[in-house]
Amino acid sequence: MARVEFRNVRKQFNDQNKQAFTAVAGSDFVIQDKEFVVFVGPSGCGKTTSLRMIAGLEQQTSGDIIIGDRIVNNLHPKDRDIAMVFQDYALYPHMTIRENLSFGLRNLKKPKDYIEQKVREAATILGLEDMLERKPRELSGGQRQRVAVGRAIVRDPQVFLFDEPLSNLDAKLRIQMRVELGELHKRLGATIVYVTHDQVEAMTLGERIVVMNKGVIQQIASPTELYANPKNMFVAGFIGSPAMNFINARVERGRLFISGGEFQLPQDAATGLQGYESGEVILGIRPEHIYGEDFAPGVSAEHRLNAHIKVVEHLGSENLVYFHVGERLVTAKVHPETKAYNGLDKPFILDLAKARYFDPVTEDRILW
Ligand code: ATP
Numbered sequence: 001m002a003r004v005e006f007r008n009v010r011k012q013f014n015d016q017n018k019q020a021f022t023a024v025a026g027s028d029f030v031i032q033d034k035e036f037v038v039f040v041g042p043s044g045c046g047k048t049t050s051l052r053m054i055a056g057l058e059q060q061t062s063g064d065i066i067i068g069d070r071i072v073n074n075l076h077p078k079d080r081d082i083a084m085v086f087q088d089y090a091l092y093p094h095m096t097i098r099e100n101l102s103f104g105l106r107n108l109k110k111p112k113d114y115i116e117q118k119v120r121e122a123a124t125i126l127g128l129e130d131m132l133e134r135k136p137r138e139l140s141g142g143q144r145q146r147v148a149v150g151r152a153i154v155r156d157p158q159v160f161l162f163d164e165p166l167s168n169l170d171a172k173l174r175i176q177m178r179v180e181l182g183e184l185h186k187r188l189g190a191t192i193v194y195v196t197h198d199q200v201e202a203m204t205l206g207e208r209i210v211v212m213n214k215g216v217i218q219q220i221a222s223p224t225e226l227y228a229n230p231k232n233m234f235v236a237g238f239i240g241s242p243a244m245n246f247i248n249a250r251v252e253r254g255r256l257f258i259s260g261g262e263f264q265l266p267q268d269a270a271t272g273l274q275g276y277e278s279g280e281v282i283l284g285i286r287p288e289h290i291y292g293e294d295f296a297p298g299v300s301a302e303h304r305l306n307a308h309i310k311v312v313e314h315l316g317s318e319n320l321v322y323f324h325v326g327e328r329l330v331t332a333k334v335h336p337e338t339k340a341y342n343g344l345d346k347p348f349i350l351d352l353a354k355a356r357y358f359d360p361v362t363e364d365r366i367l368w
Contacts, residue, residue: 002068002081002158002191004031004054009063011049023049025215026063031208036185036192038206040199041238045212047195051161054193056080068158083152084161087168089144091136091151097123098132101150115154122150125187142173149181153188162194166201178204199239203227211235229356233282233363236356242287242320245330246358249283251276256352258283259326261305266353273357273366281366284356287320287331292338293347303350312340323348 011024024046031037039047052058053065056077065072072080091100101122105115123129126146136144145165152160162181166174182205185192196202202209203223211218211226211234219231223239230236236244250257254270265273273281291299307323307330314336321332321340332348334340357366 003033003035003066004159004191004193005029005064005066006050007064007066009050009053009065010061011046011053011058012061022215024053024060027217029210029217029220031191031193034189034191036182036194036205036207038194038196038202038209039212040196040202040206040209041212041218043197044214046215047197047212048163050212051084051163051193051195054080054159055082055084055161057084081158082161083155083157083159084163085148085152085165087164089136089148089168091144091147093136096133096135097128097139097147100136100147101128101132101154104151104155118154118156119150122153125153125184126150141169142177145169145177146180149184159191159193160188162192164196165194166196167198174201181205200241203239209239211238213238229365230284231365233284233358233365236284236358236365240286242331242333244284244286244356245290245325245328247283247285247325247328247330248360249281249357251279251281256283258305260307261303261325261350263303263350263352269352269355269357276357276366280360282358282360282363284358285350285352286354287333289351289354290330290332290334291349291351292321292332292334292340293349295335295338296349299349299351301349303352304347305350307346307348309340309342309344309346311342321348 006027006029009024009027012020012022015021027050039050041047049058053060056075067080098119101119102115105118123132126149128146128150131139166177169177178201194205206223208220208222209226210220213234219226219235226235226239247258251273254265256263256265293301293304309321309323311322313320319334319336319338319340321334322329359366
């Protein structure tokens with residue numbers, strides 16, 4: 001297995017008018033040996049292009065790509081010792097599962113015994129032993145996905161690359177395959193780079209996550225760190241569902257003013273926001289840090305806000321309550337026993353100790 005490094009890697013494409021378009025704008029990162037790293041971001045952010053550059057399916061415009069201890073800039077994909085699993089599985093429909101699994105090794109002219117052993121091992125790991133003589137059309141979506149993974153496993157690559165491998169599966173199967181991929185990673189001790197636009201998939205699978213937007217890496221961190229300490233409003237809004245609420249606010253001498261509320265700031269926030277004396281800020285607060293005042297165990301009732309509930313969504317284990325603060329529609333994720341119905345006026349409590357503050361111009365987090 002091996003580490004993967006990007007050193008100031010850029011990728012530009014030319015559109016039909018020969019205008020240069022930057023898909024990846026100077027990425028720097030190191031993926032450690034045996035690490036499971038997820039590239040996540042909205043459509044068009046450059047994650048697939050980054051993955052394809054590791055594979056050698058796309059040539060970077062500038063910068064260096066290192067796999068293991070080799071600079072692979074000019075190395076052909078087949079010489080990079082990587083294996084890629086695609087979204088559409090790319091199985092050969094006329095071949096049996098055994099033939100699909102062994103195809104790559106047969107091409108490499110590996111000995112027959114070696115190929116048989118590798119196919120057997122992969123089939124055992126993935127629970128495909130009873131299906132080796134079937135054709136892909138005789139398998140379910142999840143089983144086909146496993147064959148696509150098996151085809152990568154038999155090659156013993158230095159790095160596994162996954163490009164949205166679960167997006168063709170239904171929701172239940174996706175969760176099952178997510179668990180299987182996590183286990184597979186532990187079992188193989190493999191370096192895995194995984195692309196998805198689904199932040200839940202990223203949070204559950206990644207040891208570290210690379211969040212991208214418009215070709216630019218926004219933050220690289222563990223799931224818990226991204227959630228607790230987003231670097232900017234993009235990351236704060238992208239990671240977490242329902243998304244973090246952003247409320248226009250003003251700070252003045254340690255006090256926070258929002259539409260319908262005026263609060264004494266917690267001490268650490270007041271200290272951190274000192275540079276923003278009498279300034280505008282964006283208050284970022286996650287839905288689970290807003291409580292109905294009748295169900296807020298252990299939370300100081302100091303920061304109360306009178307709200308007019310617009311809509312309540314009952315999800316069983318929790319309720320989502322929507323109300324306006326100024327022009328912003330705010331979501332509160334509250335305990336199901338919290339009294340809430342459409343049109344009710346009631347106080348909500350903001351746990352400001354858990355809130356984050358952002359600069360309204362740069363959209364960067366204001367640190368303290
Ligand atoms: P998605 O989730 O939609 O696949 P992505 O983050 O993987 O998105 P990329 O496929 O990496 O995005 O594409 C990044 C940008 O580069 C997009 O705006 C895309 O249109 C553009 N792009 C990708 N490949 C090419 C190409 N061969 N020629 C021109 N532009 C391209």
